Amino acid sequence: MLGVVGSGTMGNGIAQVFSMYKHPVVLVDVDAAAVKRGMDAIKGSLDRIVKKERMTADEAQDVLGRIRPSTSVKDLAEAELVVEAIVENTAVKEKLFRDLDAAVRKDAILATNTSSIWVTKIAAATKRPDKVIGMHFMNPVPMMKLVEIIRGHDTSDATTARVMDLAKGLDKTPVEVKDSPGFVSNRVLLPMINEAIFCLHEGVGTAEAIDTVMKLGMAHPMGPLQLADFIGLDVCLAILEVLQKDLGDDKYRPCPLLRKMVMAGHLGKKSGRGFYSYA
DSSP, X not given: OEEEEOOSHHHHHHHHHHHHTTOOEEEEOSSHHHHHHHHHHHHHHHHHHXXXXXXXXXXXXXXXXXXXXXXXXXXXXXXXXXXEOOOSOHHHHHHHHHHHHHHSOTTOEEEEOOSSSOHHHHHTTSSOGGXXXXXXXXXXXXXXXXXXXXXXXXXXHHHHHHHHHHHHHTXXXXXXXXXXXXXXXXHHHHXXXXXXXXXXXXXXXXXXXXXXXIXXXXXOSSOHHHHHHHHOHHHHHHHHHHHHHHHOOXXXXXXHHXXXXXXXXXXXXXXXXXXXXOO
């Protein structure tokens, strides 16, 4: 049995993929309403797959049936591996990992889906740093092939091999990278998104113009501002703040427009409004 803590966009996507590949899953969040939203999102995703005739209705129902919603980490006691996919906040993650360390069996692997925070720092909150690892899925999880695998300072070879094998068994491509803020994906991606926001902030071009230049000129499937909306502007801001603080370089300084939009609650697709409207 596998566990996922956090039933938001990333967490429910990870739980869905685990279940699609026949793993029983416990999906945990802080309250029943949050877990229900996560389960509803999974059902919606499966319905779209069924409509595209990539899965039968019965198969979709089986996938849902393998996912057990919960509001307690105690229900993860027998999990072989638990993936954390909660808010990008070091202190909150450290507390959760202390709780998980006490709740799950001693040989279980604890993985974090963090997109920017030191895995070593998260692992230090536990008594099993050799069994803590970064397992950074890409959004949307059911579609994207890449999983960044990040070893903390004490992560063992056995833990790494087990997680690499699990990712391959999900038809993903695991790529091992070093433990560093933002790893490879977000250390490269977020400065690009941030610079696109600066271009908008300074009036260099409209959101549509900036995204069209990157799509047609650089062969990107989605423009950086639209991608930021899909990631969540609050998540983009949190990652940039980690990069700036931990790498000590002002080239990661978040654009003032990004800060202002997050303060206003314009978080992108999930709030209905970001650089584009999703009403």
